[in-house]
Amino acid sequence: MSTNAVAQPTTGTEDEAAAARIRAMRERIDAIDTALIELWQERANLSQQVGATRVASGGTRLVLSREREILEKFRSELGADGTQLALLILRAGRGAL
Numbered sequence: 001m002s003t004n005a006v007a008q009p010t011t012g013t014e015d016e017a018a019a020a021r022i023r024a025m026r027e028r029i030d031a032i033d034t035a036l037i038e039l040w041q042e043r044a045n046l047s048q049q050v051g052a053t054r055v056a057s058g059g060t061r062l063v064l065s066r067e068r069e070i071l072e073k074f075r076s077e078l079g080a081d082g083t084q085l086a087l088l089i090l091r092a093g094r095g096a097l
């Protein structure tokens, strides 16, 4: 290995065929992670803009009925982990309660 080579994360197997399949699946995982990060940031920005628009027009910072609707959507699709995920997503936009 030359001194400039970038270390690749190990696949965790010595079997070259399995390693090749794992590397291919990891490419898709990396693309999904990149998309999730971009969507997370876009959503947080939009949420902040909604809040700023509402406060500037004399409204409330939060709308708890809307937050309940979002929590229920994530819970019904993903179960208890969905609720935890939705709480983190909401916090990323409107800040901690």
Ligand SMILES: O=C(O)C(=O)C[C@]1(C(=O)O)C=C[C@@H](O)C=C1
Pocket: 047, 050, 051, 061, 062, 063, 064, 066, 067, 070, 089, 090, 093, 094
């Ligand atoms: O939909 C709104 O009214 C928002 O302000 C966005 C959002 C959200 O991140 O989804 C954030 C805060 C509110 O309490 C409810 C929902």
